Amino acid sequence: MKKILIASFDLEVGGVERSLISMLEQFDYKHHSVDLMLYKHQGDFMSLLPQKVNLLRENRHYAAFRKSIGELLRNRQYAIGLSRMIAKMHAGFMGAMKRITEPGYYQMQLMWKYALPFLPKMEKKYDMAISYLWPHYFVAEKVNADTKVAWIHTDYSTVETDRAMDMSMWNKFDHIAAVSEACRDSFLRKYPELESKVWVVENITSPNFVRTLADEEITSPLLSDRRFKVMTVARLSHAKGIDQAVHTLKLLKDRGYDDIVWYVVGYGGDESAIRQLISKYSLEDRFILLGKQLNPYPFMRASDIYVQPSRYEGKAVTVTEAKILGKPILITNYPTAGSQVEDGYDGIICDLSVEGIARGIERLYHSEALRAHLVRNLKDMDFSNGDELEKLYAMIGNRNPEGRVAWN
Template sequence: MIKKKILFVIESLGCGGAEKSLISLLSSLDKERYDLSIWMMYPKGAFLSFLPNDVNVIKQPKYNVFESMLLYLSSILYSVIWRLNKMVGKSEYWGETYYKSRGWAIKVPKGKWDVVFAYHQGLVTYVVADKFHGCKKVGWVNADIFKTGYSIKYNSKFYRKIDCICPVSDILHELMDDRMPEFSSKYHTVWDIINSSVIRGLSRKQVGQLRTNSDEYIFVTTGRLHVLKGYDMAVEAAHFLKQKGVKFKWYFIGEGAQRNDIEKQINLLGLQDDVKLLGMKTNPYPYMAQADVYIQTSRHEGFGMTIAEARILGIPVVSTNFDVVYNQITHEKNGLISEMNGVKIGEQILRLIQDDELREHIKSTLQKEENLTYQTEVRKVKKIIDE
């Protein structure tokens, strides 16, 4: 049997939803059937150590002196255009600016593949659409591209060259179908892929106790320190809970551009002893496993992978009401859904920790759930590859 050659292209293997999904997918695909390779445009990231040993890591393409000079000039051009956009107040997704100014100078690895996956919207999709030929091209979409600043007109140029487009939720599929209907025949929903046994195994690693006093609650939130993740609302919720006399430690796991703003807000509200910024953790699951409540305060999500991970670990979830949360959480059945407001989030947390019957009902429901995305969604990917 001749193996199909599959290449996955991604920017890096940082601690994002697409990256975690890709690691789970690579671990689940049949290596007897497929020859799997990955090319990282920037070969770095905390999840490098989780990459399966039987996946080929494609080396960076080599640039000769002239090509290196052009690449350097393109970086200057990108810097100039980015600053000009900022000066005139032009809002543009960074990847669009980057590819407009640098795409012409970027090289891709030489090789022949049957199927090439652009495992992220934006820059990776532009590169795969433009620079890979003679193969089936698949574009992974794990964010609401319309609410995060992407240009429909610009991105449509690239999606025309993509054979199959995979939004990671039903709602995201509907949004793309509504806003970009010319690609309706290309859309195939594939939920972000999670290997439950891997998550549970990683959660058993030892990291020390988060609980410093027996009478305090442990809350955990995981994600980039970015405005879209709503950490400002999380701090407001923490302030509300402290005013209500709740004893707790709330751990934020992640790094990002908003860290200084969050620290200032924590200090301003006198929450230094209650809200802790742990930074980025390669393995956040032992921390999540110790939580009494997992809290997701996002303004937008493509799927909400950390909610799925908390459910796998049996941790009750309080989440904001971003669109796709309803794909995972049924209010008062397997979690609670709050309005996007710090006080409202705090009220739902307070309700969950005070109402023993509700909390036990949610925990009981979670124990009966089984995440089968590593089976159901992998089957979808196989079908896309083999068609």
């Protein structure tokens, strides 16, 4: 029986978290025992954890990464609170100096760097430890395992980080699992010296799970809305481009499309700014935020098309889920878009701009034949990929996926 540790932040509603749940559902528990380390025991997906997974007790030192600096000071966690304050000031200064548009990633790196001396190590020894979400410092520095694997879900060529700090961390891992070929390629453009470590292990999907949940009854104005319904499921963040979606709908409104409505399932730090933008353009009745939904699939199924307006992605779980539900799909041409859909076959790829998204929506709006063509092709596709886990099992013996050789 191989002992495996999987570490992540929490189980809030999100694509990465859904892919983690799907992987845990299909794990081989006859030959592997799995401990799950969540920094914070929170999130609507907590109830979906398979019973065979051993959820480790929450540790207050790591739960600190899901608390505000004010909370930490009130709880007398002064060392970690101070390290967070220094990281925030340092990142703010460097962001201004280097004109980094999104210094949050750099700040998170610094936060871990300054906090590491105050964080405990794990006593238990594992055959494999998997860090499922960046940054991966916990598994790199605080876990004893024969094999260490880091998962990458995003396009790292778009992320501003300190490369020297990154390399020090990546070098602690035996394998790096990228969720798509395009995600792997973009990662290697930034870290070419890591090529021998990086393998593609796609997000595990369960088509039956998605389709079953999509049949769940919901009460929502969406069901009785007779307008042309655009759907997006995403965090309200810069990366996901929800602000671009609002600008797009304003453009379509100005062009006379009065019967297009855009629904968004999700939540996030940009919600206030997005609501202000909606109000500015008087789109309250046609750009509708549905908030956090534990089960987004009935909303996706009730839509006419699915749109992913992201600025960058690794491989969006929601796009695959929209495929499973047979929805006509439009995605922006982010660097890894080609790994998500084949343009004109199982989806449409548009320019990564407000004008590009608007033209893509217009194209699908006016062509019922194109929508039917995309849906017909999706019906012939097999989305089950539980065999991806075989690549992970191969790594336990420090073989590559192609077969070559308690707290203290």
